[in-house]
Amino acid sequence: MKTITRTFSRTFADRNLGFIAQGHTPCTVSRVGFLLLDNFSLPCFTQALDVLVTANLISPGRVRVHTFSHHHAEVISDLGIPIRPDTPLTDIRLSDLDLLVICGGLRAARTVPNWLLALLNKVARLPIALGGLWNGAWYLGAAGLLDGYRCAIHAEQRTALAERTPRANVSHEPLAYDRNRMTSATPNGAFDMMIRWLGQGTTPVLADAVLDTLDYDRSKHRAFQKPQQPKLGKALRDIIALMEANLEEPLGPEHLARVVGLSIRQVQRLFRDQLNTTPQKYYFQLRITEARRLIQNSSASIFDVSLACGFVSCTHFSRSYSAFFGHPPSKEIRYDV
Template sequence: MSNIGFLLLENFSLTCFTQCLDVLVTANLIQPGSVKVHTFSRNDSEVTSDLAIPIRPDTPLTDIRISDLDLMVVCGGLRTPRTVPNWLVSLLQKLASLPIALGGLWNGAWYLGKAGLLDGYRCAIHAEQRIALAEYSPNTSVTLDTVVLDRDRLTASTPAGAFQVMIEWLYKVLDPKVADAVFELLDYDQSRFRTTSKRHDQKVTVPVREIITLMKSNLEEPLDLDQLAACVKLSRRQIQRFFQKQIGTPPQKYYLELRLTEAQRLIQNSRLTIIDIAIACGFVSAGHFSRCYSNLFGHPPSREARFEI
């Protein structure tokens, strides 16, 4: 059995967290007792997610409890404070001294880096803090990837990356057949990228890959075309031309489909309300979200099938 802990910080990304839980709960359905999940916070207090949904941790943050862990994942979010309190630095350094792997979701790598635990490692972090972490931790390779597994450090900057991190962890600690079964049962690749999966198989240039990575990292608060252009040092016109030639669709449409397929997955696999899902996928108007959803999938989000959870 693998013991996995999630350290919830204020305004943590609920979609990243639930992606991980989806994988782990499914593993226990397939092979009961495969993993044990623990949630932690400072002083065992309730923590509010980025969608204003409170979560009450189930495990006290004591030396005895954390010593049983195989993996501790720091759960950050877009509005999680960047200041790293002394208690968190001390805790992460204590964990690093034990035979425990450390992970970070969304901007979780920021806290690992501030604790000095990413020197010599590669990592993934949300685009908003990528430059800041690279400047603060010059001995860390801060990548554009949405997920990075480097020895005993596992980091992900998006919900998609969070899913992949947990799948890879299952492959590491359980029978690979169990991990295979989890992946096949959740059918993640088909639901999350159904409308774009064929395009991902095509060869694209480095700038286009970087833009797609940025899009995946910013589903909740989408970047406009000017911001994307500035990040990759290209003009709007160049980006539009590259996407049309290499992928066959405008970048704005590609981005919209990524957000809508994530919304579909959340509707199918969570108890979140439609409006919460719309906000999590970057839509500020319920009406606009419903129209875009209907145009892509042929029915409004209210008619999407929701699986029992």
């Protein structure tokens, strides 16, 4: 029997595209290294790392992450929590990177050691982008690697960096992304920086999937990737809320229309004009999307999931699931077991 393939509308593509099988097309792998300095900002580091770890959860193997320290020794963060690097700081390891991020912090030393200056100048001669978290720009500037670049640094050192590196354009923004230099001054800036890197280093689709998975609604990211979703009117929002609250026993079109005081034809027009789909298709894609979430995040049986999401036939549910996701629900990844 021929396998039927179905696609999500734009609304649900954002929620599901990262989990849909993409065939055997070779994927771009982004290789990122974090050089941890003593008293580095753990919140900045974890915000950046969260993006990359989530990307690998959605699309395994798309990002390779390495952590380094000077002597491959344990490093104490600004919160007093020790982190043990996983990779020796060798020329071979560094040459394999696409991006090296210097992780600084409020109490990180202002004096730049000779080994770090030598390392940064060596890396700058390679086709590797350089980044900095919190005051990471301080070390890049000391090595002369920010001349002619915009950069971001925590407010504590902003004036000092501008005086010490007059050829750099020190920004007041939490993130500066300028060609092959990217620097952030805050944890949120670190998150934004990695999303930008992910969108360019792999695919914008994967960056969008990370944002959706982390429920991180940042229109400034999506603006350069795709048109934003239209704003929904109150009547349509009310209908969607009804659908979301009634997955196990889906409401009929007459019931939905009656609750919001509209005709079935008017409801159909709302979905067509604002979401470019039909109420039936939207409801169905909502149910199949929630079914995937339930499978991934619970130990419920496939049969119970199908009932919870309004599918009276387990066979129909399995066929529909395979059509959208490229595999049956029994093959879905479960994070709760």
